[in-house]
Amino acid sequence: MKTKKQNADFLYVGRKLLDWYQIHGRDLPFRKTSDPYKIWICEIIFQQTRIEQGLNHYRNFIERFPDVQTLASSQTDDVLLYWKGLGYYSRALNLHKAALQIINDFDGVFPTEHDDILKLKGVGKYTAAAVSSICFGKHIAAVDGNFYRVLSRVFADDFDISNSKAFHYFSELALKMMPENEAGHFNEAMMDLGSEICKPRNPLCESCPLNKECLAFNLGKIPNFPVKTKKVKATDLELHYSFVEFEGQFLIRQRKDDFIWKKLYEFPIEFPVEWEQFITKQKTIAHKLTHKNLTIQISHIRLESQDVFTEFASENGFTIINEEESHLKSFPKPLENYLTNLFKNTSNV
DNA sequence: AAATCGGGGTT
DNA sequence: AACCCAGATTT
Structure with a gap:
């Protein structure tokens, strides 16, 4: 009843x-x-x-x-x-x-x-x-x-x-x-x-x-209310990227699907030590992911040789694209922001 | 059962 | 800085 x-x-x-x-x-x-x-x-x-x-x-x-x-x-x-x-x-x-x-x-x-x-x-x-x-x-x-x-x-x-x-x-x-x-x-x-x-x-x-x-x-x-007991603590993650550029073109590679940003495109992570002489600037980006404090350092590298550029790309599986083509790729948000910033500045010159 | 996976808004 | 959002998958 x-x-x-x-x-x-x-x-x-x-x-x-x-x-x-x-x-x-x-x-x-x-x-x-x-x-x-x-x-x-x-x-x-x-x-x-x-x-x-x-x-x-x-x-x-x-x-x-x-x-x-x-x-x-x-x-x-x-x-x-x-x-x-x-x-x-x-x-x-x-x-x-x-x-x-x-x-x-x-x-x-x-x-x-x-x-x-x-x-x-x-x-x-x-x-x-x-x-x-x-x-x-x-x-x-x-x-x-x-x-x-x-x-x-x-x-x-x-x-x-x-x-x-x-x-x-x-x-x-x-x-x-x-x-x-x-x-x-x-x-x-x-x-x-x-x-x-x-x-x-x-x-x-x-x-x-x-x-x-x-x-x-x-x-x-x-x-x-509601009652929620589970709590996850944030971890730190540090990534080092290199934006490798030659005459308006730059290198990208597709990520795997076993970690963050599955199958999205990114810049090279490793680059030859001797390229340090070509670094034109470095930028550190703080980005907040859910439960991750992400720090990204980007070294902007402007190469002086077409041969080195194309050879490195083909030997390491990188794709060469320009600004226009980059709009047809999906990048992680911080890298997307980096590109937006970059192209905004160059187009204003 | 716990960890992991983005980016953005609210407080 | 903490919490949450028209959750699902993997470990």
Whole structure:
């Protein structure tokens, strides 16, 4: 009897959330479509990425790769180019692999079953749930960071969100609130509330549609939720690059896929000691990566011989490009900034 | 279960 | 400087 009453209360809160979403939900480009390809792309892009940050990337990506056939038949480097600056580059590599999976394993048609969607590279339980609910109406919760924050506060629930069972735990909680046949809208509503109202710090509780029911708010314990115990400490990383230049051309090489900046392009790391006489300037860049304090030293080397330049390139597997061609490559952010700075200064002369 | 993977915004 | 963001994969 008590359980029955509680479940009714859960549903009541869920409907309130949906009512709020109908009026205050964000107007986003991918809200206008139910094309699973586009929803999939946007879900990958917005993993660990704020909407404002990835919106232009989403538009450009869809314009360049409008369907799965186009994506699958493209070069990996072209996909990476459209991912430039987004970070977590394995997402772009997996996106391309998954497009080939869809062509080869699913006859070029985006899978409609949750378990099949989950088989796609780079698609985990959150993304599979999001696509399944938004595109195919599956009654399932797409639990992300917003869910953890909103649900833990509304129910003053101290379940540790760094626990590996947190997804399942809050998924069950969300399902109690989710009205029938509204999974997609419900999931989007939870994300909008978490993003616009129930923010990590200084949430706008006075404007929250759930503030009458929110236990943490009414107990004055909003800062206590969500509970997260796992903490990672930052490590230091130092890189030494050489920008090797000869008459407007310079050397680059593609990175491996086993460390940071997977498959992105970079400058040479090693160079002959005798080239030190050609160093025209050195620059140190401090760059902050997640959990990494990164220091990059760049030695700018202007060679005086075409032969040495081209021979070193071919013997060490470097590619020779100029400014114009460099815009067709994806560089790590600090190197991208270095190039932007360099070309800006030279073009002004 | 813990580590790793970017870049950017907020406080 | 710490924390978080429409998380997934590897170890």
